[in-house]
Amino acid sequence: MTDEELIEGLKAGDDQAAETVVRTHMPRMLAVARRLLGDSALAEDCVQEAFANMFRKIGDFEGRSSLGTWLYGIVANQALMKLRQQTRRREDPIDDLMPEFDTSACRIEAPWQHLSTPEEILDREKRKDLVIDMINKLPPDYRVVLQLRDIEEMSTAEVADALNLTDGNVKVRLHRARSALKSLLEPVLRGEL
Amino acid sequence: MAADQRRPGIMRQMRGAMMKYMPLMITCVEFETFILDYLEGSLPPRQRRIFELHLKMCRECRDYLAAYKATMGVAKRALKDPSDGPPDDAPEDLVKAVLAARER
Numbered sequence: 001m002t003d004e005e006l007i008e009g010l011k012a013g014d015d016q017a018a019e020t021v022v023r024t025h026m027p028r029m030l031a032v033a034r035r036l037l038g039d040s041a042l043a044e045d046c047v048q049e050a051f052a053n054m055f056r057k058i059g060d061f062e063g064r065s066s067l068g069t070w071l072y073g074i075v076a077n078q079a080l081m082k083l084r085q086q087t088r089r090r091e092d093p094i095d096d097l098m099p100e101f102d103t104s105a106c107r108i109e110a111p112w113q114h115l116s117t118p119e120e121i122l123d124r125e126k127r128k129d130l131v132i133d134m135i136n137k138l139p140p141d142y143r144v145v146l147q148l149r150d151i152e153e154m155s156t157a158e159v160a161d162a163l164n165l166t167d168g169n170v171k172v173r174l175h176r177a178r179s180a181l182k183s184l185l186e187p188v189l190r191g192e193l
Numbered sequence: 194m195a196a197d198q199r200r201p202g203i204m205r206q207m208r209g210a211m212m213k214y215m216p217l218m219i220t221c222v223e224f225e226t227f228i229l230d231y232l233e234g235s236l237p238p239r240q241r242r243i244f245e246l247h248l249k250m251c252r253e254c255r256d257y258l259a260a261y262k263a264t265m266g267v268a269k270r271a272l273k274d275p276s277d278g279p280p281d282d283a284p285e286d287l288v289k290a291v292l293a294a295r296e297r
């Protein structure tokens with residue numbers, strides 16, 4: 001069945017269409033939620049809520065993105081809400097991690113002697129956990145944008161749609177998230193950790 | 194960061210002024226705002242040339258961009274390990290729960 005047929009089926013309350021959609025998209029939705037939340041049980045809750053949302057809102061689906069992309073957006077939103085609940089509200093901690101410039105607008109950046117490749121960096125299991133810990137230090141609103149754009153490879157417009165942001169906003173958050181993560185990962189990239 | 198790093202010496206002041214006022218040049222601060230579009234290939238040709246000229250002339254931005262790109266690669270690989278393979282699990286009880294909730 002094509003996306004169009006499935007959506008028509010969902011709108012008409014067809015059981016077969018519902019089951020097909022759930023079975024087709026659940027694995028990746030679970031993967032998205034697990035990566036964001038780092039917890040399988042929470043991820044399953046999230047996916048369940050996301051599908052409940054989908055059945056409720058299928059009438060509003062405009063077909064601007066594929067059904068899958070729309071669903072990954074819904075599940076990311078559910079996960080974001082959970083992450084926000086977990087994180088205490090505080091001053092934007094990402095500001096200290098932004099790139100630095102002197103008063104004549106020149107960048108301040110220590111020289112890189114050797115920049116390891118991702119493969120070299122991640123060749124040890126412990127390093128991978130370290131990197132994931134660093135990613136988890138990013139504020140949820142930035143992390144979710146980084147993940148949808150750079151990991152799930154959604155387009156700026158798709159992420160904007162999913163998270164109810166403007167394209168400009170998505171770009172700003174993505175750049176800030178990458179910049180902050182670069183600061184956090186510096187010791188790892190420099191081979192010091 | 195040490196406060197004296199923010200107060201540039203005479204060479205950096207001159208370089209900053211040159212990049213600010215010479216045609217076809219941008220400051221590192223302006224360079225920063227182009228990075229995302231540059232990596233997406235969505236910079237118009239003229240801006241792309243200006244960006245690449247700065248990249249040739251500026252050791253700091255070159256190093257910064259290299260580390261920025263490495264960061265993207267590391268994040269992607271850490272979260273989406275190629276050896277993990279495609280996700281293929283749809284736990285049966287979760288499928289049933291989702292479909293049952295719909296009927297209510």
Ligand SMILES: [Zn+2]
Pocket residue numbers: 106107220221224247251253254255
């Ligand atoms: Zn520069």
